């Protein structure tokens with residue numbers, strides 16, 4: 001199935017295009033980040049220390065969470081969250097096929113089983129109506145993924161989790177800052193994992209954060225992110241620290257560095273401005289594409305505030321002479337970078353072969369994946385960049401119709 005979509009096609013009509021390639025994603029790194037990082041490097045304290053702690057406090061304040069624990073990726077954040085609930089081999093965790101590799105891989109780290117539940121066609125988030133049927137005696141947690149930065153139906157998810165005594169661990173890699181019914185994502189589930197990967201709404205190069213209201217879970221995550229050695233071990237090399245430490249568990253090396261946290265602090269200060277810019281680009285796209293019968297613009301949930309990490313444009317393939325791969329090839333020929341989010345987990349050899357999945361096992365995820373394209377959307381884009389994307393998309397969908 002995936003092999004088929006790997007086929008490359010030659011562009012049909014590479015004609016008017018922008019002069020330089022517009023990458024699919026690019027971080028907004030300005031002089032403030034550069035100056036601050038230089039200062040941190042000059043300070044001599046490179047790894048986890050005062051800047052990481054300052055970033056954790058500032059992040060918790062921004063989200064409105066009690067605890068924020070900085071780590072080196074969202075993958076680490078999700079792994080530590082599952083470790084903190086004591087996930088065991090053979091346990092089950094409910095999530096969706098419409099996500100990135102990391103969401104399910106962390107479950108497999110424990111020799112536990114990711115149990116996939118199909119998504120809703122409107123927002124591509126887990127369908128809360130289907131969760132109950134997937135719960136068994138081995139289910140320990142639900143991991144909703146806020147795809148593209150749009151909130152999942154958290155009231156329904158939290159209610160079903162409460163009825164069955166399950167934990168809710170949110171994959172909010174895309175969802176900063178996302179709001180749901182007046183609450184900020186990061187304050188609803190038992191734990192929430194954020195990503196600060198280079199393409200994310202806030203970047204530290206690589207990085208992640210866990211937020212939680214639960215002091216016990218926070219303490220376990222703090223312990224396990226740095227070798228499982230006793231609290232504040234990072235202070236060992238300061239005047240206030242002590243040489244003494246104890247290993248309490250076989251922990252991981254998942255801590256954030258102060259260099260990364262310094263970038264994060266600068267990014268956090270402009271998060272609202274960066275989000276507004278993403279939202280403006282999304283509005284520009286939607287206004288331009290709404291009238292085109294070959295295109296379906298993203299549905300926006302009125303109960304939430306979208307972080308616009310991704311702009312997922314869906315094609316009405318029956319109204320187009322091109323397939324999705326050809327549309328991507330044509331856009332590339334017009335110097336527009338795109339991507340596809342996501343190839344559903346059940347199509348990948350590892351999960352397909354393990355569970356014997358057919359593509360139709362999750363019909364909504366499969367059908368929507370086949371017609372979705374992610375367009376460039378990031379704070380470093382200009383209006384002209386967005387207009388170039390619009391021109392290229394409208395030009396491509398007219399191909400063969402002329």
Ligand SMILES: Cc1ncc(COP(=O)(O)O)c(C=O)c1O
Pocket residue numbers: 072073074075076099100102103145171173174194195196197207208
């Ligand atoms: C939905 C989702 N979850 C988790 C991750 C993992 O994030 P990280 O690269 O910070 O480990 C990503 C990364 O793209 C993602 O898209």
